[in-house]
Amino acid sequence: MALGLASGLQAAPHVVGYERFHAGKPSVEGGAILFSELGCANCHGGSAVEVPRKGANLVDLAKRIDRDWLADFLRDPESGRKGSNMPRMVHGLADPDIDAILAYLGTLGKNANLKVPKHANAERGSALYHEKGCVACHAPTPDFHPPHAPADLKVSPYAIAHPDFGKKTSFAALMAFLDSPSTWRPDGRMPHVALEGQESADLAAHLLDFQDSDPGNANKLKPWPKANPEAVAKGKELVTKLNCAACHTIPGGKAAEIRPLATTADASRGCLSLAPVAGLPHYELTEGQRQSLQAFFAGTRPETDSDGRLTLAAMNCYACHDRDGIGGPTPETNPFFVGDEALGDSGRLAPPLTGIGHKLQQPWLEGVFAGAEGSRVRPYVKTRMPNYPAHAKVLAAWLAEIDAETDAKPLVEHPEDLEAGRKLLGIVGGTNCITCHTWGEQRSLGIQALDLSSLDQRLRPEWFRSYLLNPAAYRPGTLMPPLWPGGQATVRDVLGGDTDRQIAAIWSFIGKGEGLPEGFPDRSSGLYELVPSDRPILQRTFFEGTGTKAILVGFPGGINLAYDGSGARPAVVWRGAFFDAYQTWYSRHAPFEKPLGEQVAALPETGVETGRRFRGYRLDAAGNPVFLYTDGERDVSEAFAVAEGTLTRTLSWTEGSAPSVTHPADVGIATKAGEKTLTFIYSWK
Amino acid sequence: MAFGAEGYEVTEILTASSPSDSRSKEWKPGDGVTLEVSGMEWIGPDRLAVAIRKGEVWFLDGLLSKKPEEIRYTRFANGLHEPLGLLLDGKDLLVAQRAEITRLRDANGDDIADEYLTEADGWGVTGNYHEYVYGPERDGKGNRWVTLNLGMGDLSDNGKGWKGWGGIIGKDGRFEPKSLGMRSPSGLGANLEGDMFFSDQQGTWIPATPVYHLRPGVFYGNQESLASLKSPEAPFQMTVVPKPNQPYPKALEESPEFVPPAVWLPYNKMGRSATDIQVIDQGGKFGPFDGQLLVGEFTNAAVNRVFLEKVGGEYQGACFPFLGGFPAAVVRLCFAPDGSLFVGMTNRGWSSLGNRSYGLSRVRLEKAPFAIKEMRAKPDGFELVFTEAVDPASLKNAFAMSSFTFQYSSAYGGEEMETAELKVVSATPSADGVSVRLVVEGLKPLYVHELRTTGLKSVSGRELDHPNGWYTLNRIPE
Known part of the structure; x- marks a missing residue:
């Protein structure tokens, strides 16, 4: 396993939003993204990206980062992480000066209390890494192949490389970072990934390729050498001079100096010069990047991000989301988005962000960014929406502003239409919403699509109205059918077939109605229990201990049998109540069922290989089953009947010796043998 | 629909x-x-x-x-x-x-x-x-x-x-x-x-x-x-x-x-x-x-x-x-x-x-609808056979056609792609008026050919039951 080896990376800084959308052609927009993401705007001001790019918080470096790794990184950021956006800063400085900078950096903060947990599991971490969304931005490990992916799946050229974590940091520090990335990366470029419980330890184990289960055995950070005060003072002076605080949070450091952009068009003298200039940042830019920045300097610079394209590219929202036809997973990352396939792509992909500020109520949107409790409404999508707690307010307000649709037709509610809303949501002459959509805790009747009961807290009503009129316009490929095709109601006898009133009624019931939409079956009624009265009841199903070809027989008198139609043998017997057929008859995802009664006893498999083959069953005049199979050369029939609290099992065969049989445990057995026939009578105490 | x-x-x-x-x-x-x-x-x-x-x-x-x-x-x-x-x-x-x-x-x-x-x-x-x-x-x-x-x-x-x-x-x-x-x-x-x-x-x-x-x-x-x-x-x-x-x-x-x-x-x-x-x-x-x-x-x-x-x-x-x-x-x-x-x-x-x-x-x-009964591929277009004779006056500018295909991928469903508008050069009715011969430029093998009609009427004045059809032209006949 080789982490951090993303393909397509060069010595140049890897700015995803630029590489993916603008590398092909120099443009003002590409330049604007680079201007933010390379940190230019931090010294020079004037970024249009809504959340500015910053550098790392340099607190507690000595507790978190290996000193040798950092020394190499300062000299050549590319050596520490491929495609790093950190410019070279220390060219022109002598080694003692660089040591002085390190000495100073080593003194910053002593707050971190880093601990390792008792246990970690790299395999679980790998599953998290590949399923929960990390690979939307980062490269997968080569040994992981997602289901449904083509055999020759490649790594995305936009994958953001990892450093060699084993060289850079320790288990404890990496885990702490994963628990709260914004503590050390305040700009949200590495967002919070909503890890729970043990997950950050598992993920750290995966990223470090740490296969031991006790993180106490993981490599620890080498202590940094004791710093001499003169070096520290010298280092501080150099850090101030290099204006590091423009990008980085430096506890106790001096405020950064803003340096207006030179007006000269001569790119050979500043940060863009091909040769490093002492005291200025040096980037190993590609020719395209350089041209884009120059186009940006020369062109009409965007002052704000009025359509979202700059910010979504800069923050790599496009890795998961499409907005206005831009972005979304690439062919290489798409197969890693997994979820409930029964819902189509909506069941595994992140929702599009087209008009998102118009779709969602601003407080809800803010909650989504902040990772508020209950803000994940698509439990079936395995990828977790990352969080941006520090920027939630700003982002939500900004999207609400740029997406506002002031001329959207309003949804007008009629208080008297609540009951019509209940009917329309339901399946008894309604629009069948609950066939596919869950309602609070209530499972739907078919596919388990998005919960409808809280839509009123999330959506703007006017968006809800437009969406229902043409779902596919908002979510291409959605399984949601247009229930008012061409604006015409398909249910004509509710509210006179008035489309607007019907939609408003549904909205009203979601917000203000009490109880459930019409038509959820009442499971508590016990109506689906099969109770044999005068004849046996037979029912096939998936059954525990029996398999996928189980034939259940419930006899009058409370003796029940599960016959395994694959192995041609009785597999389970039990007493009392027979079977609840609800799931088998009505559930779309019928589970492996269990006996309803008690004294459940399994019959072991015979273990004799005779090529036994099930041939079906006959019912005798009383409705008792006679199971049929071939067993080697023999044709065998196996009849079951119940009388006076006993189960009689009669085997008859055409030639040779008796077929092998097993019996249930804890059951009395009486045996009667005849000519090519054998009867067992099972009795219970 | x-x-x-x-x-x-x-x-x-x-x-x-x-x-x-x-x-x-x-x-x-x-x-x-x-x-x-x-x-x-x-x-x-x-x-x-x-x-x-x-x-x-x-x-x-x-x-x-x-x-x-x-x-x-x-x-x-x-x-x-x-x-x-x-x-x-x-x-x-x-x-x-x-x-x-x-x-x-x-x-x-x-x-x-x-x-x-x-x-x-x-x-x-x-x-x-x-x-x-x-x-x-x-x-x-x-x-x-x-x-x-x-x-x-x-x-x-x-x-x-x-x-x-x-x-x-x-x-x-x-x-x-x-x-x-x-x-x-x-x-x-x-x-x-x-x-x-x-x-x-x-x-x-x-x-x-x-x-x-x-x-x-x-x-x-x-x-x-x-x-x-x-x-x-x-x-x-x-x-x-x-x-x-x-x-x-x-x-x-x-x-x-x-x-x-x-x-x-x-x-x-x-x-x-x-x-x-x-x-x-x-x-x-x-x-x-x-x-x-x-x-x-x-x-x-x-x-x-x-x-x-x-x-x-x-x-x-x-x-x-x-x-x-x-x-x-x-x-x-x-x-x-x-x-x-x-x-x-x-x-x-x-x-x-x-x-x-x-x-x-x-x-x-009850009564057969006025419909496009058959749509047959021809080397240079299509032949449409109707369930009854077409009013020749309604043929003018009645036909439009485009072609498209799909992406072959593991994705769940796919959008139409490579959509191209095709030129319907002529639409000639047969002597009995029951079929119409379309000459179309730019037929593409293996593409779906979408036929859209507007205003077609039968000689008895009936409107076409469904105006559109889609022909999957795997092969163009020789």
């Missing part, structure tokens, strides 16, 4: 209503018949056998001669595991269950099955909900075809036993796999020549609804079914597995086993999920469409119509919307002895434009 049945009378025989609806609070097992139709076979002059999702087979007597409330319902078989197909075989009925095809036999003639015999098995069953089993349907040679869904989600293992394959019931009752690449092949039906066809569903690897000619030795595109090629019993191996993420026509060129659908039914325009296939074989009693295929449509609660012709030895043709406005998702179709069409419905598991959870309807011809 069809919202009616121009020229046809539709009668609802039985439709879910609150008191007997299987999903209403009041319903309990034994109350009425939950007619969630999953299989239909006409087995007597006035007797229809109906399989329902719950796991039963019912006989309905008197459908043709009695009022709906006088129809007699008899439960013939029960306790089955999600039956999705029914076929008369001698005096017995064959029914597809999850784990086997079962022969239902009534040995004592009391209209209740007393033998449930294993007719065929031999495919893997994991317990995953999506492993539906369809068929059997008989082709002209007597082969009984069965198609197997891919599993999806929890428990699914498409390496286990011929998932996404079609095959026939072999001599010893073993499933004999014949061809692969299916996803959810829920409809089977033979044409008048006895060739078998199946419909598949838009989803992973399937960009839109296809109707395919079902035969041995071919691959229909869904690569999840390749898993079973590892079995020593695989009937053939793929010479080349086509690469994904390229336009369909390109992918088709890569692999000799990979075949295109005879007809694509474009998503949304023609519906969303095809179900049963039923050839029109009623000697004109169901209109002038004999030999064409009816294709059930789940989401739109409709029935579409497919015209096929052979070009270069392979089937291809056009699809048209036909009947619509049914009370629930259309799942099964069959003709009664009197030439009326029975439409079996259930919304189970998904949703449809029909707002009842199940139903059975009867469709009878």
Whole structure:
């Protein structure tokens, strides 16, 4: 396993939003993204990206980062992480000066209390890494192949490389970072990934390729050498001079100096010069990047991000989301988005962000960014929406502003239409919403699509109205059918077939109605229990201990049998109540069922290989089953009947010796043998 | 989108209503018949056998001669595991269950099955909900075809036993796999020549609804079914597995086993999920469409119509919307002895434009609609044959055409792509006015050709029933 080896990376800084959308052609927009993401705007001001790019918080470096790794990184950021956006800063400085900078950096903060947990599991971490969304931005490990992916799946050229974590940091520090990335990366470029419980330890184990289960055995950070005060003072002076605080949070450091952009068009003298200039940042830019920045300097610079394209590219929202036809997973990352396939792509992909500020109520949107409790409404999508707690307010307000649709037709509610809303949501002459959509805790009747009961807290009503009129316009490929095709109601006898009133009624019931939409079956009624009265009841199903070809027989008198139609043998017997057929008859995802009664006893498999083959069953005049199979050369029939609290099992065969049989445990057995026939009578105490 | 049945009378025989609806609070097992139709076979002059999702087979007597409330319902078989197909075989009925095809036999003639015999098995069953089993349907040679869904989600293992394959019931009752690449092949039906066809569903690897000619030795595109090629019993191996993420026509060129659908039914325009296939074989009693295929449509609660012709030895043709406005998702179709069409419905598991959870309807011809009956490919365009003569005055500027294809990829469904407007150079009516010859520039093999008409009228002044059609031009005739 080789982490951090993303393909397509060069010595140049890897700015995803630029590489993916603008590398092909120099443009003002590409330049604007680079201007933010390379940190230019931090010294020079004037970024249009809504959340500015910053550098790392340099607190507690000595507790978190290996000193040798950092020394190499300062000299050549590319050596520490491929495609790093950190410019070279220390060219022109002598080694003692660089040591002085390190000495100073080593003194910053002593707050971190880093601990390792008792246990970690790299395999679980790998599953998290590949399923929960990390690979939307980062490269997968080569040994992981997602289901449904083509055999020759490649790594995305936009994958953001990892450093060699084993060289850079320790288990404890990496885990702490994963628990709260914004503590050390305040700009949200590495967002919070909503890890729970043990997950950050598992993920750290995966990223470090740490296969031991006790993180106490993981490599620890080498202590940094004791710093001499003169070096520290010298280092501080150099850090101030290099204006590091423009990008980085430096506890106790001096405020950064803003340096207006030179007006000269001569790119050979500043940060863009091909040769490093002492005291200025040096980037190993590609020719395209350089041209884009120059186009940006020369062109009409965007002052704000009025359509979202700059910010979504800069923050790599496009890795998961499409907005206005831009972005979304690439062919290489798409197969890693997994979820409930029964819902189509909506069941595994992140929702599009087209008009998102118009779709969602601003407080809800803010909650989504902040990772508020209950803000994940698509439990079936395995990828977790990352969080941006520090920027939630700003982002939500900004999207609400740029997406506002002031001329959207309003949804007008009629208080008297609540009951019509209940009917329309339901399946008894309604629009069948609950066939596919869950309602609070209530499972739907078919596919388990998005919960409808809280839509009123999330959506703007006017968006809800437009969406229902043409779902596919908002979510291409959605399984949601247009229930008012061409604006015409398909249910004509509710509210006179008035489309607007019907939609408003549904909205009203979601917000203000009490109880459930019409038509959820009442499971508590016990109506689906099969109770044999005068004849046996037979029912096939998936059954525990029996398999996928189980034939259940419930006899009058409370003796029940599960016959395994694959192995041609009785597999389970039990007493009392027979079977609840609800799931088998009505559930779309019928589970492996269990006996309803008690004294459940399994019959072991015979273990004799005779090529036994099930041939079906006959019912005798009383409705008792006679199971049929071939067993080697023999044709065998196996009849079951119940009388006076006993189960009689009669085997008859055409030639040779008796077929092998097993019996249930804890059951009395009486045996009667005849000519090519054998009867067992099972009795219970 | 069809919202009616121009020229046809539709009668609802039985439709879910609150008191007997299987999903209403009041319903309990034994109350009425939950007619969630999953299989239909006409087995007597006035007797229809109906399989329902719950796991039963019912006989309905008197459908043709009695009022709906006088129809007699008899439960013939029960306790089955999600039956999705029914076929008369001698005096017995064959029914597809999850784990086997079962022969239902009534040995004592009391209209209740007393033998449930294993007719065929031999495919893997994991317990995953999506492993539906369809068929059997008989082709002209007597082969009984069965198609197997891919599993999806929890428990699914498409390496286990011929998932996404079609095959026939072999001599010893073993499933004999014949061809692969299916996803959810829920409809089977033979044409008048006895060739078998199946419909598949838009989803992973399937960009839109296809109707395919079902035969041995071919691959229909869904690569999840390749898993079973590892079995020593695989009937053939793929010479080349086509690469994904390229336009369909390109992918088709890569692999000799990979075949295109005879007809694509474009998503949304023609519906969303095809179900049963039923050839029109009623000697004109169901209109002038004999030999064409009816294709059930789940989401739109409709029935579409497919015209096929052979070009270069392979089937291809056009699809048209036909009947619509049914009370629930259309799942099964069959003709009664009197030439009326029975439409079996259930919304189970998904949703449809029909707002009842199940139903059975009867469709009878009143007067054939004015419709594009046939659309035939020509070296330089198409020939349209109408059900009656076209008013020549309405031909001017009446035709527009575009072509498109789809991306071949593992994605769930796909958008139309490479759409191009084509120039309709001329539209010339035949002497009798019943057909119109279109000359079109820029025909592209393997692309879907969308025909849009405006303002066409028959000589008697009728408007065209459905103005558009889609021809899948796999080959341009020479």
